[in-house]
Amino acid sequence: MRFDAVIVGGSFAGLSAALMLARARREVLVIDSGLPRNRFAAHSHGVLGMDGIAGGELLRQAKAQLLDYPTVRWISDTVTDARTSADGFTVTTADGGTWAARKLLLATGIRDELPDIPGVAERWGHSVLHCPYCHGYEVGGGAIGLLGGHAMSVKMAGLLADWGRVTLFAHGMAIDDDERAMLQRRGVSIETAQVVGLAGQAPDLSGALLADGRHIDLRALFVAARQHMASPLVEQLGCVLEDSPIGVLVQVDAQKQTSVPGVYAAGDASVVGNITLATADGVRAGISVHHALVAEDSAVA
Template sequence: MTFDAIVVGGSFAGLSAALILARARRDVLVIDSGLPRNRFAAHSHGVLGQDGIAGAELLRNAKVQLLDYPTVRWISDTVTTAQATVDGFVVATAGNETWATRKLLLATGIRDDLPDLPGLAERWGHSAVHCPYCHGYEIGGGAIGLLGGHEKSVTMAALLADWGQITLFAHGMALTAEELATLQRRGVSIEHEAVVGLEGEAPALSAALLADGRRVELRALFVTARQQMATPLVQQLGCALEDSPVGVLVQVDAGKQTSVPGIYAAGDATLVGNISLASAEGVRAGVSLHHALVAEDSAA
């Protein structure tokens, strides 16, 4: 059997795209490895009508609803290779299965490459976080740190001041007079000594330990992690990538098609970082992919 579309990745973007295609009565296969980016967070926030519900629960409910459509098939596996064919694409999985499809939608997300800071990994998604709109309200109202050294650190520090008393750990950043004035106006403290560890009963955070032995009390630390593709499929298929302040991203057009005709991408790999936006981009990709199928069928 050749599917109309294979969706690689069963998180918010992938499920949204698959739902659109299922409602268009198209044959869809979703292949998911079960490792969504937000698996480290206990709850999801900022999702209209679903605020505070665990991301895993949202995905479970969405999967159940999606599988009510008779043209959808789901496989829990990892896609290891994908290649173009005369009629579309063929993907192979770690379970030694191969599947053919006319179109391919990559919703494989990204991997956060965390700084090598002792105590950070076990707090990631809890008291060490990256998105103020996802976590800021819950951890706000007290002493919050921002691990600097990123080109957007000053902008981020000024933004975070709406959530608490911010300390920017400069980590070697040379701040201009204008940047210093901006931070002062926003009430941001600046610490130039390097952070060498995090303290507290993980996953909670009580303080940042500095290189000179001092401790800065904190209830949370914001970290801008460098992003990489979660799988090598994008590069394997020859899809163009582009650099961004947060790392590499898949290059897509307005319809979410990559530089390779017939391959679409949506979700964090195209710079989203939010459940609602990922879902919306999945819808956009699903609609665009369906239009491409209809165009092909009309020309046949």
């Protein structure tokens, strides 16, 4: 069987794209490895109408609703190979299955590369965080830190001041006079000593340990993890990547099509965002894939 679309990745973007195509009565296959990016967080916040529900529960409900559509098939597996074919694309999974599709949508997400500091990994998603809009309110104010060293650090520190009393750990980055003045106006402290570890009973956090022996009290530490493609398929297919302040993204056009005709991308792999933005991105990609299918069906042979 050749599907109208194979969607690689069954998290928020992939599910949303599949739902649009299912509602257009298109034959869709979703292949998912079961490793969503937000699996480290106990709850998801900022999702309209579902604030505070665990991300895994949101995905479970969405998957169950999607599979009510008769044209949708789901496979729990990892896609290991994807390539163009004479009439579209073929994908191969780890268990040896091969599937054909007219269009391919990559909702494969990204992998977070955490700072190489003892104590960060075991607190990721609990007291070491990446998004204040997702987790800042729950920190509850007080002393919070931001590990700097990247292009957006100063701006991010100014934003974080709405969620607590912020210390920006420069982590080797230079801060000019204008930036220092802005941070001072926002009540942000600057710490130049290197962070060498975290204190507290993980996954909780009590503070940052500095190279000069000091301990800075913290309720939470925000970091901007470097982003890498979670799947090799993007590069395997030859899709062009582009730089962002915190890593690489798949280059897409307004219709979410990559540089490879017929290959689309949605979610964290193509946009810096959260659950809501990934969901919206998937909707846009699913609709674009449907438009492309209709255009082909309507073309004069």
